[in-house]
Amino acid sequence: METKIPFLEVSDAIVMSGAETLYWCMQCGLCTGTCPWRLVPGEASEQFNVRLVQRMGQLGLEGFESENCLFACTTCRACVDRCPRGVDIIGNIRGMRAMLAEVGTIPPSLKPIAGSLHSQGNPWSGPREKRTEWTEGLDVPAFSADTEYLLFVCCTSCYDIRSRKIAKAVVTSLRAAGISFGIVGAEESCCGESIRKIGDEALFSKLAESNINLYNGKGVKKIIVTSPHCLYTFNNEYPELGGEYEVYHYTEILAQAAAEGKISLSGKMAGEVVMHDPCYLGRHNDIYDAPRNLITSIPGADIKELARNRKNSVCCGGGGGRVWMETKAGERFAELRITEAIESGAKTLVTSCPYCITMLEDSCNVMGKQSELKVMDLSELVAENL
């Protein structure tokens, strides 16, 4: 075995890049044991050992840079919740990625994402001016001084054909609930959550600052988001850059409206649904009840829980930039969720995150289970029951 020579200057640089808790880690390995990669076979499962990656970081050693190692982390936060030392493991991963991003050595599959964010303000290579194309035929109002909420639609739901249905369903539902909201449109940029997790701090700052300037200029106070990833960033990463807003996930707003009787749901499309907790709505933002309350406010709707639910929910595989990376069929977390959902006996799998929808629906189709299970965003379920 070749003797490795640690470079403690490199580990100092990693700490400076944001891995502030790198040395807190006592290497117990609970993170590795908790990691969802242990649940699937394949290269990433074999190569990505989050404990070892942090050890290499602590010693400033090379060799963790590949797509299947450092970039395998979906930032699902399962390990962080269990770490006995309170290590910000995601922060450490981010710090190590940032070291690479600074010298331009992020995985090739992520380079177009960064490029698109730079030029178009979204990761999906969609032209900036088409950001509001999804609104066609909906007559979505523009945000103004008279609207209570800014509706921030995740880039995925602005450009991705499937995901646009979510944006539409959210608008329909909010409108039915009598919520006063408006959108900003093409000037808006990606919230920057994923690119920061990928490690491109500079690009994140650029995106965030542009949004903050825009919103502050327009007098935005309250924001409704369609994706829990945006919710995380607005809540946790914008304030220190000067963007302080009251931010809600749409499920919170709709659940509240339902509780107050402001939205009437018919129950025509109700029945048994099984729920997948998105990592960023659950573990990252601690929202578990709002989506459940919203489902149960639909007459006749019945929630079946997946065996691993709430805090123990298993990631769809789409966070931390993984939504843009290829994971081979048979090695995807989403497949586990689809299988579990089918085993539950329900015909509909409901979640509330655009990344989750992308990952879960894709796996459902690849597995050929689309006739057994329908994957829906919660907004769609609500809209269908109006």
Added chain:
Amino acid sequence: MDQKIGVYICSGCGIGEAIDCQALGSVAEEFSIAKVDHSEMLCGVTGIETINSDIASGAVNCVVIAACSGRVKTGEFCFDPMTVISERLNIREHVAWCQPAGAEDTQMMADDYMRMAITRVQKTTLPKPYLEELDKTVLVIGGGVSGLQAALEAAKADYKVILAEKEASLGGQMLNWYKNTPTQAPYQELSEISVQATIDEVTSNPNITVKTNVTIEKIAGAPGMFDVTFSNGGGTNRIGSIVLAAGWKPYDASKLESLGFGKFPDVITNVQMEEMAKAGAIACPSDGSAPSVVAFIQCAGSRDQDHLPYCSAVCCRVSLKQALYVKEQNEENKAIVFYKDMRTPEQAEEFYKQVQKNGVVFVKTDTSKVTISEGSERKLSIETMDELLGEPIQIEADLVVLATGMQPATLDDPILNLEYRQGPAMPQLKYGFPDSHFICFPYETRRTGIYAAGCVRQPMTASRAANDGTGAALKAIQCVEMASQGKAVHPRAGDMSYPDLFIQRCTQCKRCTEECPFGMYNEDVKGTPLPHPTRCRRCAICMGSCPERIISFNNYSVDMIGSMIKSVNVPDEYDEKPRVIGFICENDAFPSLDMVGINKLNYPPWFRFIPLRCLGSLNLVWIADALSKGIDGIVLFGCKFGDDYQCHFIQGSELANTRMTKIKETLDRLVLESDRIRFEQISIDQYERIPAILEEFTQRLEELGPNPYKGF
């Protein structure tokens, strides 16, 4: 004393349902006794009043309480030991609760226990405590943090204290320290060394006489009457009890050449590191330069069969502390700790976390396999397998600090210089640390009246050593107080008996002087034992050892137990009712037998148990007595022995086992099978094993058939 025995039989708690108490009373009346009294609840007001008024009127002066275990209702059945002989006969746990109610064999068992109890009382006399003019001064040996605290605590309790220190000044090892590990919440910051405040308190206390620059030339005598001679013209003082707080010394690093010590000038020990920090600057010895990368090697010569096999408990914390010194000297400095396991008990985990947060790098590895060689960029190169990486690594450093362990100061210097037949030093258990039955009685040693505290007892931190000083001082005070009342100290605290030797018949075989675990006997030139009663712990191991049976206690003797065996009724062989005598250690096994009853577990009715102070007090003559009387088998229940022994008297159980190997002669003479005797080690929580052992033994005895000596 003209014995007037009152027998009080309780029928409460299910006893009356299991046993015919009237018939039991009739068994008692076969003896010459003053009265038998029955009660449905003897521990109630009426029951107690009856006994007390019988005693007050002079109608009885000996009481047999035939009721529950002697471990309960001790407040209710409490009589003046100077005027009343009392015996607790346990017919509840040992008969009623473990045998079928109303059975003939159950009744026979209770009847035998009644005979045995009355016999025991008949063979007991009132205590004549050993009362002498005793001194209560406490001598503390060692002026380090532990000794200082011991001296202070004893002095505050108003005892005169002599504090002896071999160095010129008080303070011990802490005088050489720069800083201490965190001592207060949130346990993240280093503490200042505060030993000077304690030294000032000690030197200004009028009860404490400090002798510096002295060692102990010799200690003669016994608790309450030690004569301690100090070196350097320090004179001789009469002393009551002693706290041995002689401290520790670092493991000899010259044995650690494999880690580069002695080979490279920049490989130093944690003690040297501490001294440098205390002196104001950490520097590489080779050229005096300030190191920017410092490596710490944990377990240097510790937890290593070739060196110290044990963990010194503090080195991890010391290296954490010294790693912070490195950072304190220059924030840019790097500290790397190579460790087998980081052991940071108590609140030190908080400290460990803090040090990690400060950027100290930790490398888990087998530190005994670390290779240290000359470096290329820095002075030294360290190569080892990083177990967390699973790959070898090489790191260069300017300075390597070996975290060496602690050894007791008594390792190769007896320090006490006792004038004891068994030698000048404290007996050791392992690694040079004193033997003490450490599980239950940490401060006790095998020299009564001498209590070990601090790192001479076991490796520990300074704050624990100070607490240890307090604990040992309290034991020293208890000792002088008990001794002055003629009472035993732990574990038979309060026992006023002591060995009485019929010296005319002594054959100078020296078994007693050799076997006493506490060195109670000195010897004259001919080898005649010279007892020192205040050293005695009353285990009666000497009584068990004596082939001439000349050692007795007023309430425990060879004759007493022999007579109790004889009092058991042995049915003839055609009755098919075997009889087995159980000699049972009263410290752990006997309470365990109580638990058998409490848990309502059954065992064969053939057993008659006799509690012994320690199984080591077992005299072989009892075995011969029993077997020649027709007893079918003998079972011995003692504590676990060996390195991790549980015997309250250190060696008693083991000695009993050794004696059993010699019993073969007796059996051969009687032409009996060796299987008739069984030795079992039992700990206090193993009561569930007892019925199974007894069942199995009964089966074996059935196979052997009845003892042919029945009826002789």
